[in-house]
C-alpha cells in the first residue's frame with residue numbers, strides 16, 4: 001500500500017498542503033460535536049500524528065476510532081493547530097483491522113511486569129517502542145563505529161565444540177532422542193549429530209582471534225548463549241554480544257578502544273534518539289540525558305583489582321559477601337565501586353588468574369592476568385575483556401592447570417605456533433548497554449523475546 005511514514009508527515013515543513021495516505025494504529029480518540037481527533041502511531045517516530053476529522057463532512061466506520069485498531073487515512077497535511085509540526089485533515093478513513101475491547105494495551109499505565117506477559121503486543125506502548133528504536137539505532141552505530149575504523153565484520157559460528165569462557169555454561173546441541181542410553185559420555189556423543197559434544201557458543205572470541213590474527217582488526221556482533229542458572233535482572237540465556245578483537249593490541253589499547261566505542265555509541269543515541277531519551281529521562285531515570293552527556297564527555301576511571309579489593313575490604317561490613325584478595329567481585333561490590341567510589345564508569349584491571357579465563361595474558365607477577373571489566377553505575381559489569389596469552393607454552397600450561405582437552409583447541413593453539421602476536425579484545429553485552437542508555441532496570445524489558453531460566457515465551 002503506497003503511504004507516507006508518520007515521521008515524514010509530522011516534521012517536514014515542505015509537506016504542508018500535500019495530500020498523503022498514512023497508515024497506523026489508533027492510540028487515542030477524542031470526540032466533540034463538530035470535530036473528532038485520532039492519534040495515530042506507525043512506529044516511525046516517538047510522536048504520534050494527530051488526524052482531524054470534520055464530522056459534518058466525513059462518514060467513517062466507528063470501528064476506526066477504537067484503541068488499537070489499524071487504519072489508513074487519506075488527507076491533507078496542515079500545520080498543527082497547537083504546538084510544532086504538522087497534522088492531517090482527514091478526507092477518507094478506511095479500517096484495516098478491528099481491535100476489540102479486550103485489547104490488553106489499555107490507556108491506564110500498565111506495568112512493565114504486566115507487559116512482560118504479552119511480549120507480542122508490548123511494542124505498541126510508548127516505552128517498548130522507544131526501547132526498540134534506541135536498540136536499532138545503537139546497533140547501526142556499532143557497525144558504523146567499527147566500519148569507519150577499518151574493522152572487518154566477522155560472523156562466528158553459533159554451534160561450537162569449544163567452550164570459550166570455560167565456565168560450564170554451554171547449552172548442549174544434540175539430535176539424540178531424550179531416552180538415548182550410553183555407557184560413557186564419549187559413546188553418547190559419538191552417536192550424536194557431530195560425533196562429539198557440541199553446544200551453543202558463549203562467545204565468538206576464539207573464532208574472532210582466528211580472524212584478527214590475519215585481518216588485523218575484526219568484530220563480531222551476534223548472539224551468545226549462557227546456560228547460567230542466574231535469574232537476575234541482568235542475565236539472559238540468549239544475549240547479543242559485540243566482540244572486537246585486535247591484533248597487536250595490549251591491555252591499555254583494549255581499554256582505550258572500549259572507552260572510545262562506548263562514547264561514540266552514546267553520542268549517536270544523543271543525536272539520533274532525542275525524543276526517546278527525553279521520554280526515558282522523564283519517566284524511567286531522572287537525569288538520564290545529563291548522565292549520558294557526562295559519560296560521553298569525561299574520562300572513565302581505571303583501577304587495578306588489587307586496589308579495588310583494598311577499597312572494598314574497608315567496607316566489608318556492608319556486603320553480603322565480604323571480599324579478600326582472590327575473591328570474585330559480586331554485583332554488590334561492582335555497584336559499590338562504580339556508584340559510591342568512582343561515581344562513573346570504571347575499568348577494573350589485572351584480576352587474579354584463578355577467577356578469570358584460560359586465554360588471558362599472564363602478568364609478570366605470576367598471580368594476575370591482563371584482564372579488564374568495565375563497571376558502570378546502575379548495572380555493574382557491562383564489558384569483559386583482556387589481552388590474550390600469546391605465548392604457546394604459557395597458554396598450554398594454563399589450559400593443563402584447568403584440565404582442558406587440548407585436542408579441542410588445536411586450532412586455537414596453532415595461532416600461537418605460527419606467527420603469534422600480542423592481541424586482545426573485549427565483549428560488550430548489547431542488552432546491558434541498552435539498559436544503561438535507557439534507564440530500564442530489567443534486561444527482559446530491552447529484549448524482544450527474552451530467554452531466561454524457566455522462561456521461553
Ligand code: 4AD
Nearest residue numbers: 203205235236239243382383384385425426427429
Ligand atoms: O565477560 P564475558 O563473559 O566475556 C566474554 O565472553 C569474552 N569472551 C569477551 C571478549 O573478550 N571477547 O562477557 C562479556 C559481556 C559481559 O560483560 C556482559 O555485558 C555480557 O557480555 N554478558 C551477558 N549479558 C546478558 N546476559 C548474560 N548471561 C551475559 N553474560 C555476559
Ligand code: MG
Nearest residue numbers: 373381383384
Ligand atoms: Mg565477565
